[in-house]
Amino acid sequence: MSEHVRGTNDEEFSVTSGSGQTSAATADADPADLTLDAKVAAAEVPPELLAQSLRQYLRAWWLRVRGGNSGVLPVILAIVVVAVSFQVANSKFLSAQNLVNLFEQSTVYMVLAMAEIFALLLGEIDLSVGLVMGFGSVVVAELVQPTGPGWPWWAAIIVGLLACSAIGAIQGTLVARLKMPSFIVTLGGLLILEGVSIIVLGGALVSIGNSRFTNEVVLYDIFWGRFDPVVSWILLAVLVGAAGTGLWLRDARKRRHGLEAPPRSLTAMKIVLIAVAGIALVAICNVNRAHSGTIEGVPYIIPIVLVVLAAWTVLLQRTRFGRYVYAIGGNAEAARRAGVSLPAVRIWGFILAALTSGIAGVLFASWQVSLTTNIIKTANSYVLLAVAAAVIGGTSLFGGRGKTIHGVLGGLVIGGIYNGLYLLGVSSQWIDVVVAAVLLAAATIDVLSRRGAPRQA
Amino acid sequence: MTTDPGETPAGTAGAGTADLTLDAKVAAADVPPELLAQSLAQYLRAWWLRVRGGNSGVLPVVLAIVVVAVVFEIITPEHAFLRPSNLVYIFGLSTVYMVLAMAETPVLLLAEVDLSVGAVALTGGVIAFKLVQQPGPDWPWWAAVLTGLVCCGAIGALQGTLTALLRIPSFIVTLGGFLLFSGILVVVLGGANGNVSVSTSHSNQRVIFYLVQGLIAPVAGWVALAVLVGAVGTALWRRAAARRRQGLTAPPVGLTAIRIALVALIGVGVLLICTVNRGTSLVKVQGVPWVIPIVLVVLGAWTLVLQRTRFGRYVYAIGGNPQAARRAGISLAAIRIWAFAWCSATAGLGGILLGSFFYGEYSTNTADPGQLVLYAIAAAVIGGVSLFGGRGKAIHGVLGGLLIGGIAYGVSLLNLGNLATPLEYILPGGVLLAAVLVDVVSRRGSGSVTRV
Numbered sequence: 064m065s066e067h068v069r070g071t072n073d074e075e076f077s078v079t080s081g082s083g084q085t086s087a088a089t090a091d092a093d094p095a096d097l098t099l100d101a102k103v104a105a106a107e108v109p110p111e112l113l114a115q116s117l118r119q120y121l122r123a124w125w126l127r128v129r130g131g132n133s134g135v136l137p138v139i140l141a142i143v144v145v146a147v148s149f150q151v152a153n154s155k156f157l158s159a160q161n162l163v164n165l166f167e168q169s170t171v172y173m174v175l176a177m178a179e180i181f182a183l184l185l186g187e188i189d190l191s192v193g194l195v196m197g198f199g200s201v202v203v204a205e206l207v208q209p210t211g212p213g214w215p216w217w218a219a220i221i222v223g224l225l226a227c228s229a230i231g232a233i234q235g236t237l238v239a240r241l242k243m244p245s246f247i248v249t250l251g252g253l254l255i256l257e258g259v260s261i262i263v264l265g266g267a268l269v270s271i272g273n274s275r276f277t278n279e280v281v282l283y284d285i286f287w288g289r290f291d292p293v294v295s296w297i298l299l300a301v302l303v304g305a306a307g308t309g310l311w312l313r314d315a316r317k318r319r320h321g322l323e324a325p326p327r328s329l330t331a332m333k334i335v336l337i338a339v340a341g342i343a344l345v346a347i348c349n350v351n352r353a354h355s356g357t358i359e360g361v362p363y364i365i366p367i368v369l370v371v372l373a374a375w376t377v378l379l380q381r382t383r384f385g386r387y388v389y390a391i392g393g394n395a396e397a398a399r400r401a402g403v404s405l406p407a408v409r410i411w412g413f414i415l416a417a418l419t420s421g422i423a424g425v426l427f428a429s430w431q432v433s434l435t436t437n438i439i440k441t442a443n444s445y446v447l448l449a450v451a452a453a454v455i456g457g458t459s460l461f462g463g464r465g466k467t468i469h470g471v472l473g474g475l476v477i478g479g480i481y482n483g484l485y486l487l488g489v490s491s492q493w494i495d496v497v498v499a500a501v502l503l504a505a506a507t508i509d510v511l512s513r514r515g516a517p518r519q520a
Numbered sequence: 521m522t523t524d525p526g527e528t529p530a531g532t533a534g535a536g537t538a539d540l541t542l543d544a545k546v547a548a549a550d551v552p553p554e555l556l557a558q559s560l561a562q563y564l565r566a567w568w569l570r571v572r573g574g575n576s577g578v579l580p581v582v583l584a585i586v587v588v589a590v591v592f593e594i595i596t597p598e599h600a601f602l603r604p605s606n607l608v609y610i611f612g613l614s615t616v617y618m619v620l621a622m623a624e625t626p627v628l629l630l631a632e633v634d635l636s637v638g639a640v641a642l643t644g645g646v647i648a649f650k651l652v653q654q655p656g657p658d659w660p661w662w663a664a665v666l667t668g669l670v671c672c673g674a675i676g677a678l679q680g681t682l683t684a685l686l687r688i689p690s691f692i693v694t695l696g697g698f699l700l701f702s703g704i705l706v707v708v709l710g711g712a713n714g715n716v717s718v719s720t721s722h723s724n725q726r727v728i729f730y731l732v733q734g735l736i737a738p739v740a741g742w743v744a745l746a747v748l749v750g751a752v753g754t755a756l757w758r759r760a761a762a763r764r765r766q767g768l769t770a771p772p773v774g775l776t777a778i779r780i781a782l783v784a785l786i787g788v789g790v791l792l793i794c795t796v797n798r799g800t801s802l803v804k805v806q807g808v809p810w811v812i813p814i815v816l817v818v819l820g821a822w823t824l825v826l827q828r829t830r831f832g833r834y835v836y837a838i839g840g841n842p843q844a845a846r847r848a849g850i851s852l853a854a855i856r857i858w859a860f861a862w863c864s865a866t867a868g869l870g871g872i873l874l875g876s877f878f879y880g881e882y883s884t885n886t887a888d889p890g891q892l893v894l895y896a897i898a899a900a901v902i903g904g905v906s907l908f909g910g911r912g913k914a915i916h917g918v919l920g921g922l923l924i925g926g927i928a929y930g931v932s933l934l935n936l937g938n939l940a941t942p943l944e945y946i947l948p949g950g951v952l953l954a955a956v957l958v959d960v961v962s963r964r965g966s967g968s969v970t971r972v
C-alpha cells in the first residue's frame with residue numbers, strides 16, 4: 064500500500080503548487096514580518112520555534128492553518144458542532160449525566176484510534192485493531208475465570224497484552240520483511256483472529272461480573288469504577304501542578320540555554336488551559352448522576368486514557384523511535400538512505416498498535432462485562448471507528464502526519480455522534496451511515512488539505 | 521530486481537543454441553509463450569519457463585483445487601465430497617464468490633481495492649428483489665435485475681470518482697462505502713428483522729427464484745453443449761488460422777486442437793456430473809443448473825472486455841505502471857471510474873444470484889457483507905490476480921471462488937462441532953495470507969518486477 068500511496072502523491076506534486084497561496088496570505092503583512100511568516104509557512108516548522116512574542120506566534124499559527132496544516136483545529140470545531148447541534152436537538156445531551164456516559168463510551172474509541180495512529184503514521188493501515196481488541200478482551204476474561212485458570216488480574220492483563228503484541232509482531236514482520244501490503248495482511252489476520260477468539264471463548268459466554276471474586280471485581284472496576292469526588296480534586300491538583308511545573312521548567316531551561324522557546328505568555332496560557340479543562344472535567348464528573356442513590360466522581364478510565372495518551376505522546380515526540388516513525392511516514396526512501404532500519408521500526412509500529420489495541424481490549428472486556436461470539440463481531444466493526452476517529456482527529460492517511468492527541472479528540476467526536484444519535488432514537492444502521500459519511504468527509508479533507516499545503520522540498 | 525541469472529541456463533541446459541535464445545527471450549520479456557513458440561514442444565518449454573519465473577497463471581489454483589478435492593474426498597465421512605449432488609451444490613455455493621471475485625478483478629488490476637463489493641452486492645440483490653414484489657412495484661424481472669445492476673453501477677461510479685478524481689485511497693473510500701451500504705441495506709430491507717423473498721407462485725418472480733437452482737433438461741443440456749463447443753472450437757480455430765494466413769504470430773496448430781479438445785472434455789465432464797439423478801427415484805433432480813451458463817456468460821464477457829478491448833488494455837497498462845500509462849495519453853481517471861462502476865455492477869449480479877441461491881429469500885442474516893468481501897478478495901488473489909496491479913484474468917476469479925466454496929463446503933461436511941464456526945474464518949484467512957505470500961514471492965522471483 065505504501066508504494067501505491069507514494070506513487071499517487073508524486074503524481075499530485077507535479078500538478079499542484081501552493082506557492083500562490085502563501086504569497087496571498089502574507090500580502091498585507093509588513094516586510095519584516097513577511098520574512099518570518101514566509102519562512103514559517105515554507106519550512107512547516109512548529110510556530111513556537113520561530114515566534115518571539117504571542118502575537119507573532121498567533122500569526123504564524125494562523126498561516127499554518129491556512130496552509131493546510133491545521134492540527135487539532137478542525138476536530139475541535141467538529142466537537143463544538145456536534146455538541147451544539149445535539150444539544151439543540153435534545154437538551155439532555157450536555158447534561159453532566161450524559162457527558163460522563165459519553166466520555167466513558169468514547170474511551171474505547173480513543174484508545175483504539177491511538178493504536179491505529181501508529182500504523183497510519185508509517186503510511187500503513189492496520190485493519191485488525193478491532194479484532195485484536197476483541198481477542199485481548201477474551202484472553203483476559205478467560206484467564207481470570209475462577210472455574211478455569213483463575214489467574215490474578217494483573218497477570219491476566221500482562222499475558223493478554225503480550226499475546227496481542229505477539230500478533231502485532233507477526234503481522235508487522237509479514238508487512239516489513241516480506242513486503243506484503245499491510246491492509247491484506249491485517250485483513251487475513253483479522254479473519255484468523257476471529258476464528259481463534261471464538262475458539263478461546265469455547266462457544267460459551269464468559270463474564271467478569273461476579274462480585275464474589277476479587278480478580279473479576281478489579282477488571283470490572285477498570286471501566287465502571289470511579290474515584291471519590293474529594294480524591295478526584297486532589298488528583299487534579301497534583302496533576303495540574305506537576306504538568307504546569309514541568310512545562311514551565313522546560314521552557315525556562317530552554318530560554319536559559321538560549322534555545323528557541325515559546326513566549327512566556329504562551330506557556331502560561333497552556334498551563335491555564337490544562338487547569339481549566341481539568342476543573343471542568345472533574346466538576347462534571349462530580350455531579351451526582353444516579354437516578355437514585357449516588358454515583359459521582361471521575362471514572363478510572365479517564366486517567367487511564369490520559370496515561371496512554373501521555374506515554375505515546377512522549378514516545379512519538381521525544382524519542383528517537385518516534386522521530387524515525389515520522390521520517391518513514393514522510394519519505395521512506397529518504398529515511399532508509401539516512402540509515403533508519405525500515406523493517407525494525409515498522410515491526411515495532413505494528414507491535415505498538417497491537418499492544419494499544421490490547422489495552423483497548425482490557426477496557427472493552429470491562430465495559431461489556433459478558434463476552435460472546437456476537438461481541439467479537441461487534442469488536443471487529445470498531446476498526447472502522449478507529450480509522451475514522453484517527454482521521455477525523457487530524458492524522459493523515461498518507462503517513463507522517465498526526466499525533467496521539469488526534470486519536471483522543473477524534474474518538475470524542477465519534478463517541479459524541481454515537482451517543483447523540485442514540486439519544487435521538489436513531490436506529491443503529493443509520494448511525495453507521497452517518498459514521499461512514501463522517502469518515503469519507505474526514506478523508507476528503509485530509510486529501511484536499513495535503514493538496515493545498517506548501518510542499519517540503 | 522532481475523531474473524536469477526543462474527536459472528535460465530539451468531532450465532535450458534539440454535536445448536540447442538537456437539532454443540536457448542528463444543527461451544531466454546521469453547523469460548526475460550514476460551510475453552505469452554504462444555507469441556514466440558512455433559511448435560507444441562517449444563510452447564510447452566516456454567510455458568514451463570514462465571511458470572518457473574513466477575508467472576504461473578492458473579497452475580497453482582488448479583493444483584490447489586485438485587488437492588482440496590482429494591483431501592476432502594478422503595477425510596469426509598462416507599467419502600461424500602465428490603458426489604455429483606455435492607459437486608453441483610458446491611458450484612451454487614461458490615457462485616457468489618466467483619462473481620464477486622470477477623467483480624474485484626478489474627479493480628485489483630488497477631492496483632486499487634474495493635472493500636464494498638459485499639455490501640453493494642447485497643444492496644443490488646435486495647433492490648432487484650424489492651422491485652418484483654407483488655403487491656408492490658411488480659416490475660418485470662428483467663427490468664428489476666437491470667435496475668439493481670444500474671444502481672450498483674452508479675454506486676461504483678461514485679466511489680470510483682472519489683478515488684480517481686480526489687485521489688482518496690480506494691480502501692478508505694470503499695471502507696466508508698462498505699459501512700454506508702451495510703447500513704442502507706438494513707434500511708431497504710425494512711429494519712433488523714426485515715426480509716424480502718421471491719416465490720415460484722408468480723411467473724415473474726419464478727425467473728429470479730430459479731436463477732441458480734433452475735435446471736436445464738439433460739437433452740437440452742447436451743444439445744446446448746454441442747452448439748457451444750462447436751461455436752467456441754470454430755472461433756478458436758478460425759482465429760488461429762486467420763492469424764497464420766496473414767503471417768501474424770499464432771499458437772501452433774497442435775495447441776489450438778488441444779484447447780478445443782479441453783473445452784469439449786470439461787463440458788462433457790460437467791454435463792455428465794449434472795445429468796446424474798441427484799433426487800430420489802420418485803422425484804428426479806437432474807440437469808445442468810442455470811447458474812453454470814450464467815457464470816460462463818459473465819466470465820466470457822469479462823474475458824472479452826479485459827483481453828480484447830481498448831478499455832481492458834488500458835486497465836492492464838495503468839495497473840502495470842500508472843505514470844507510463846498517463847504519459848502514453850490514457851485518461852487515468854476515466855478508466856478508474858469505469859472499472860469501479862463495472863466492478864459494482866458485477867457485484868450486484870452476484871447479490872441477485874446469492875438471494876436466488878438461498879431459495880429466493882433475503883433477510884439481514886442472509887450473508888455478512890464483511891465476510892463476502894474478504895472471500896471475494898481471497899478468491900481473486902488465490903486464483904492468481906495480483907494485489908499489486910496489472911496481473912490477472914477473469915478466469916482466476918472463477919477458479920479461486922470454486923476453491924473457497926469447496927473449502928467452505930468441505931469443512932461443513934466434517935461434523936467438527938464447535939470448531940466449525942472458527943474454521944470458517946481461519947481457513948479463508950490462512951488461504952488469503954498464503955496466496956498473497958505466493959504473489960509477493962513470485963513477483964520477487966520474476967523478471968518483470970520494477971518496484972522494490
